[in-house]
Amino acid sequence: MSIGSVLDLLRPDFPDITISKIRFLESEGLISPERTPSGYRRFHVADVERLRFVLTAQRDQYLPLKVIKEQLEAIDSGAATLGVREARARANAVGGARPPVPETTDPVASNGGGRLRRLNVVPGEVSPEELRFDHEIRITRADLLEQAGIDEKFLTELIRAGLITPGAAGYFDGDAVTLARTAQALSEFGLEARHLRAFKLAADREAAMVAQIAAPIAKSRDADARARAEETVRELAALSLTLHTCLVKTSVRASLGG
Missing domain, CATH: 1.10.1660.10 (Multidrug-efflux Transporter Regulator; Chain: A; Domain 2)
Structure with a gap:
């Protein structure tokens, strides 16, 4: 599986x-x-x-x-x-x-010491399998607020900052829950939604670069061209995320003098 x-x-x-x-x-x-x-x-x-x-x-x-x-x-x-x-x-x-x-604790993080947080994001290698899109997940606004543990005001700020975008029918996807939880955790350190715009802009640039590479594959006349293009996007996105994680870790280590 x-x-x-x-x-x-x-x-x-x-x-x-x-x-x-x-x-x-x-x-x-x-x-x-x-x-x-x-x-x-x-x-x-x-x-x-x-x-x-x-x-x-x-x-x-x-x-x-x-x-x-x-x-x-x-x-x-x-x-x-x-x-x-x-x-x-x-x-x-x-x-x-x-x-x-x-609600604010995560049992998996219990052996890490210090403050417990709702999310325990472990940096490391990202698999393309983890980047498959599930188009069947549709979450209402009320469910998003409940699952993410945020209030209406904070969600509105995330939407205005372009960090979360509801679909045409007003529903949200599963990633919106994770994003909202993460933004909420960052807010505890004083980072507001507007401060996170830098992450969104960087992600948009990476996505544009990935799309540019995959576009020629999608335009091929092969019957499986679209499937190969989507797989290429997942591969590139996974590599991009892994590279990003490594670069952030290296920069943080340097800033701490490690």
């Missing part, structure tokens, strides 16, 4: 699951999905069940990742056979009803 398919399987039980969370758990050694020659992640059923175990232990028992990793190592070695259902039953028996998780 692709990482997108894994998200679809897990979201009914874990609505807050994101690609960033899955990649973070992989970086921590809790899961090890297969990699194709081109670098795409490919998940098996066992990988999904392993993810369910980790997410359930975090949600129901508030266990730190170090402890969960030790449990998984015990299972891998045959010293333990605790399954997801058993873990959930044990959590309910020991702790009773699960208390609500504070």
